[in-house]
Amino acid sequence: MDITVNILLTIATAATPLLIAAIGELVVERSGVLNLGVEGMMIMGAVGGFGAGYLTGSPWIGLLAAIAMGALFSLLFAVMTLSLATNQVATGLSLTLLGLGLSGMMGTSFVGQPGERLPNLDIPGLTSLPVIGRLLFGQDPIFYISIALTAAVMWFLFKTRTGLTLRSIGDSHASAHALGIKVIRYRYLSVIFGGACAGLAGGHLSLVYTPQWVENMTAGRGWIALALVVFASWRPWRVLAGAYIFGAVWIGQLHAQAFGIPVPSQMLSSLPYLATIVVLVLISRNKRLTMMNTPASLGQPFVPDR
Amino acid sequence: MKKLLIALMTTTAAFSLAASAEAADKLKACWVYTGPIGDFGYSYQHDQGRLEVEKALGDKVETAYLENVSEGPDADRAFERLAREGCKLIFGTSFGFMDAEVKVAKKFPKVMFEHATGYKTGDNLGIYNARFYEGRYVLGQIAAKESKSGVAGYIVSFPIPEVVMGINSFMLGAQSINPNFKAKIVWVNSWFDPGKEADAAKALFDQGADIIVQHTDSTAALQVAEERKLHGFGQSSDMIKFAPNAQLTSLTDEWGPYYISRVQAAIDGTWKPDNVWLGIKDGAVKLAPYTNMPDDVKAMAEATEKKIAGGWNPFTGPIAKQDGTPWLKDGEVADDGTLLGMNFYVKGVDDKLPQ
Numbered sequence: 228m229d230i231t232v233n234i235l236l237t238i239a240t241a242a243t244p245l246l247i248a249a250i251g252e253l254v255v256e257r258s259g260v261l262n263l264g265v266e267g268m269m270i271m272g273a274v275g276g277f278g279a280g281y282l283t284g285s286p287w288i289g290l291l292a293a294i295a296m297g298a299l300f301s302l303l304f305a306v307m308t309l310s311l312a313t314n315q316v317a318t319g320l321s322l323t324l325l326g327l328g329l330s331g332m333m334g335t336s337f338v339g340q341p342g343e344r345l346p347n348l349d350i351p352g353l354t355s356l357p358v359i360g361r362l363l364f365g366q367d368p369i370f371y372i373s374i375a376l377t378a379a380v381m382w383f384l385f386k387t388r389t390g391l392t393l394r395s396i397g398d399s400h401a402s403a404h405a406l407g408i409k410v411i412r413y414r415y416l417s418v419i420f421g422g423a424c425a426g427l428a429g430g431h432l433s434l435v436y437t438p439q440w441v442e443n444m445t446a447g448r449g450w451i452a453l454a455l456v457v458f459a460s461w462r463p464w465r466v467l468a469g470a471y472i473f474g475a476v477w478i479g480q481l482h483a484q485a486f487g488i489p490v491p492s493q494m495l496s497s498l499p500y501l502a503t504i505v506v507l508v509l510i511s512r513n514k515r516l517t518m519m520n521t522p523a524s525l526g527q528p529f530v531p532d533r
Numbered sequence: 534m535k536k537l538l539i540a541l542m543t544t545t546a547a548f549s550l551a552a553s554a555e556a557a558d559k560l561k562a563c564w565v566y567t568g569p570i571g572d573f574g575y576s577y578q579h580d581q582g583r584l585e586v587e588k589a590l591g592d593k594v595e596t597a598y599l600e601n602v603s604e605g606p607d608a609d610r611a612f613e614r615l616a617r618e619g620c621k622l623i624f625g626t627s628f629g630f631m632d633a634e635v636k637v638a639k640k641f642p643k644v645m646f647e648h649a650t651g652y653k654t655g656d657n658l659g660i661y662n663a664r665f666y667e668g669r670y671v672l673g674q675i676a677a678k679e680s681k682s683g684v685a686g687y688i689v690s691f692p693i694p695e696v697v698m699g700i701n702s703f704m705l706g707a708q709s710i711n712p713n714f715k716a717k718i719v720w721v722n723s724w725f726d727p728g729k730e731a732d733a734a735k736a737l738f739d740q741g742a743d744i745i746v747q748h749t750d751s752t753a754a755l756q757v758a759e760e761r762k763l764h765g766f767g768q769s770s771d772m773i774k775f776a777p778n779a780q781l782t783s784l785t786d787e788w789g790p791y792y793i794s795r796v797q798a799a800i801d802g803t804w805k806p807d808n809v810w811l812g813i814k815d816g817a818v819k820l821a822p823y824t825n826m827p828d829d830v831k832a833m834a835e836a837t838e839k840k841i842a843g844g845w846n847p848f849t850g851p852i853a854k855q856d857g858t859p860w861l862k863d864g865e866v867a868d869d870g871t872l873l874g875m876n877f878y879v880k881g882v883d884d885k886l887p888q
Contacts, residue, residue: 233739241732331569338571341756341775437727437753439775442569444751446726477729481736484719485686489885492720 242474244428246373248452249466251424258417259397261526263319266449267326268422272297272429274330277440286343297426298419305418312528337440344438367435381463397522400529458507461520473503562796563620564598567627574750574769579626582788589793604629612637616644622799659806663817666702668784670847673706676744677714678830685716686737688747690724692887694875696748701879702847718884727753771821783821790816814842853880
């Protein structure tokens with residue numbers, strides 16, 4: 228029983244940063260903007276979170292700093308693509324490269340220093356319950372944030388008027404503009420929200436997952452988050468499912484290796500990617516619904532005529 | 534952007550080199566790293582060696598380095614630039630720099646070159662490497678003594694000879710104490726992914742291992758050991774700060790003494806290209822202070838370390854291969870060529886080697 232609980236907890240830790248970054252990007256893409264800079268914003272969040280936690284001694288300040296760092300960094304993308312109407316793909320890619328380089332420079336003095344870890348939740352009487360105690364009441368705070376965030380984004384996008392407006396901008400910014408909706412303002416806020424989420428995901432890496440700073444510690448997780456959004460056909464609950472399937476197979480293959488299953492490790496290593504894509508493609512195989520969910524003006528620059 | 538940063542750094546290095554060109558009696562020693570010096574692993578340790586040179590030789594030497602140099606055409610340029618800008622002794626620290634160094638060394642016959650972990654030499658190009666497997670034998674012995682479950686978890690990167698050699702040596706050490714000792718092996722197919730290394734450590738602990746060994750570069754696995762109140766070994770650097778209660782020792786790379794001796798030789802004019810494979814006795818492979826273990830285990834580890842420093846090779850027969858076929862006869866010692874190309878497991882390793 229203990230091993231099952233441990234495995235489930237490990238899966239949750241592996242899935243959380245992917246889920247948060249992907250949920251943020253989902254909102255950005257629903258507003259019609261494609262930000263390929265997730266990896267860059269994430270690593271900036273990781274260095275900012277670690278640095279603030281290390282310098283102040285408080286992982287909570289680190290958490291806030293990670294969010295702020297991601298948001299601030301995404302602002303750069305917003306100004307370039309929204310105000311200056313640059314190419315979103317190129318700008319997003321350079322944001323990733325810039326983030327990887329800049330974070331390395333900023334983090335020079337943090338290398339080799341143990342950081343602060345965000346404490347796990349500990350509710351007297353509840354956390355010590357057998358089996359469900361640690362799963363429900365004993366995880367790190369960012370895990371709970373990630374679940375709440377997914378629910379909030381679902382509610383916001385599909386149950387509120389503002390969410391509807393945001394989706395309509397993603398489908399046709401010209402029509403939205405004609406209706407008097409402030410397209411650029413909505414998109415600015417979406418991009419900054421996405422940046423904050425990516426920053427938080429990075430903070431999870433440097434404050435919970437592996438409390439340390441090393442260059443390039445995101446190791447491609449931003450790209451996985453990006454792929455999750457597309458394969459989940461822009462639906463929050465599918466992103467949640469995708470992140471957890473990925474996490475489960477990711478951890479599962481490590482257990483399979485430790486168990487001594489005679490399958491080449493290179494193949495096992497690629498399993499999480501394969502499994503996630505296959506499952507998400509299967510659940511979104513209804514073409515009409517997928518078309519409906521795809522933001523029609525995704526990636527197109529918008530310059531309002533004055 | 535990374536390229537641009539490299540260009541900037543190269544330019545900065547060029548400036549500092551140019552500025553120092555006036556102090557003619559100083560020897561300029563330069564380093565080329567493939568990773569960032571902030572990896573707290575391989576490149577970091579080489580850079581610590583460079584800093585030791587600065588400290589030991591003071592104003593007799595001037596140093597410079599280029600980091601994040603990718604293996605390929607960039608490497609040619611990096612070496613050529615350093616050679617042009619007055620570096621008299623240049624260390625290339627990655628296997629992949631081999632051909633670039635060979636090429637540039639021919640172009641600059643008056644500059645001294647050294648290449649780590651490669652096999653091509655020249656009139657002004659020497660090679661050097663470290664016998665990390667010697668330290669891994671000691672780790673194996675400690676693991677077998679300290680493990681209660683008799684199972685270690687071993688996190689590895691890629692199935693190259695260097696790594697396979699390490700696994701074999703570790704197992705030989707462990708079996709010398711406990712013939713039934715087992716190691717569970719997980720390949721993470723990366724030198725560096727802290728998250729994945731942590732996940733692998735958790736999986737191994739969950740499956741009954743109580744000591745973790747790694748041939749990957751980050752401190753993540755040790756941090757997991759610390760959290761679980763179990764034990765593990767550090768890698769490349771002394772990681773005791775990350776796991777004060779978990780680290781038993783750490784297998785560290787100490788390039789400093791070697792670099793100091795080579796730079797000194799260059800200053801004295803006695804430098805000659807060489808081919809050295811340094812081990813515990815040369816101080817290039819070092820075990821961090823033994824901690825979190827009883828005195829008798831510590832004494833045993835120190836005794837083994839001494840024995841290896843005295844010239845004993847962990848790969849001394851009788852040793853059988855994984856399938857039971859004999860490899861080394863009683864008293865026979867493996868030659869360096871076989872070790873450098875090692876692509877098979879010794880008896881008792883519980884894993885199928887990925888090919």
